[in-house]
Amino acid sequence: MYVGIIIDVSDLISTSRGADKYTSIANEIRRRIATGELSPGSQLPLRSELEESFQVSKVTLQRVMNLLIEDGFIDATRRKGSFVVARPPHLSRYALVFQGAPGGNQLWARFWMALANEAAFRERQDNVSIPVFYGIDGHTDTSDYQKLAVEVEEHRVAGVIYVAAHPRVPDLSLLRRTNVPGVTIQSGPNLGVPCVSLDYESFVVRALEFLFKQGRRRVAFVCPSHFAEIMGEFIQQQVAAFDLETRPYWIQGVGLEVPSAAKNCVHLLMHSAQAERPDALIITDDNLSEAATSGLLAAGVSVPRDVGVVAHANFPWKSPCVVDARRLGYDIRPLLGACLQSIDDQRSGEHARQIINMPAQFEDELPA
Known part of the structure; x- marks a missing residue:
């Protein structure tokens, strides 16, 4: 049994000045599907009834139906008539x-x-x-x-x-x-x-915890300039909490516009001529991972013998590293899933969380 559509055609046309009449009618039917007046799986009225209701010819109505079919709103292949698809756009x-x-x-x-x-x-x-x-x-x-x-x-x-x-x-x-x-x-x-946020603090804490357990003591950071500025104080607090060491000049902020500069920063930090060198390196952005790890090779240090490395990644689409780095970052799969779920919750009228934090995870912690 179909669901009837009652339209005041004069109102429809007056609110759609400048638009083709068939486009205006298609917009109205789309609106009624989107608001639930025509629910998924429901049958539209017979075409003769739609022609009369909208005061249009068969040709105009066919153009309307073609638009709705093309956009994925209706299925007109059944013998019994036209139906709203199960999952409209x-x-x-x-x-x-x-x-x-x-x-x-x-x-x-x-x-x-x-x-x-x-x-x-x-x-x-x-x-x-x-x-x-x-x-x-x-x-x-x-x-x-x-x-x-x-x-x-x-x-x-x-x-x-x-x-x-x-x-x-x-x-x-x-x-x-x-x-x-x-x-x-x-x-x-x-x-x-609502927003989905990456939990940068968890990244710093988990990276430091891993390096502490590996017996490292002197930690350097290579990170985007804005990250160094915003997170610098937190980084130093957490380094102290793990009884590790760092120096202000071991926290290197690099502009992402020139990621190759990370190679020179790491080369300078780890060069053999340095009187005191870090024995651990944390790279907080995967735009810098390849260049920063290349700097380790340029400095002639061995990973993990001389330096333990934790490098950021976006899983499962991780960027390359040129050394054996421990990869820590964010799983894009549940992140995108959380976005889709938030939109679904809002559309269905359910409560949508305003802030969804995505914690940092090591690669071997991800689901298979």
Whole structure:
């Protein structure tokens, strides 16, 4: 049995000036599917009834149906009529939005690359779609922003995952204008929009704990400049708590725009001419891991004989190291899963946690 649709056609047309009539009708049916007035699996009225209700010809209605089929909202292949699909886009499609863009003026972080890789993997493995949009940073005239706006306004996505480019705040104006569910990554809660945060403190503590148990005593750090600035005091407190040693000049902040500089920093720290050298190295960002570990080779030190190394990674999409480093970082799989679950919770009206912290894990602790 089908669910009836009662439409005031005059209202529909007056609120959609400038739009083709068939596009306006398709938008209205999408809206009713997204709000649950037409639930998944329910049957639409007969086409003759839709033609009369919307006051359109068979040709116009066919164009409407073609749009809805193309967007994945309805199935018109059954003999008994047209039906809302079991998992329409507003329940199974999630926009993954980056402030930056590959090949742009800014660094394309390996963390962002890992997220994009995991989104593509999930599309192949699960019954979801995760289109990716780049350069969403407050400019409404870009191609990707305009595509995203159409996706949101036409109810083609369940919600939006914003990946912040620290220290910039993500542009959430589209969420607020449309009330579509959203979640941010690497950003604090923004006016009620939940966030998934990487627990950097757990990374520092777990790395130091591992090195302490390995008998190391003098610890150096190579990290992004902003990490050294924000976390410097915490790092020194935790080093002291483990009864280890560090020096202010052993905490090296490197700009991610020039990751190769990490090689020279480590070479200088570990060079044989140094009167006192660290016997442990913590690399807190995988954008620096390859260059920093290359510096160990340049200094002629042996790992792990001379130096114990803990290097950051985004699992399972880890970046290369050129020495035998212990890999510690964040599992992208549950991180992306937490984003999808937050959007689902918001859409279903359930309580969504405002802050979801992702703890650091060693590689051998990850699920198989």
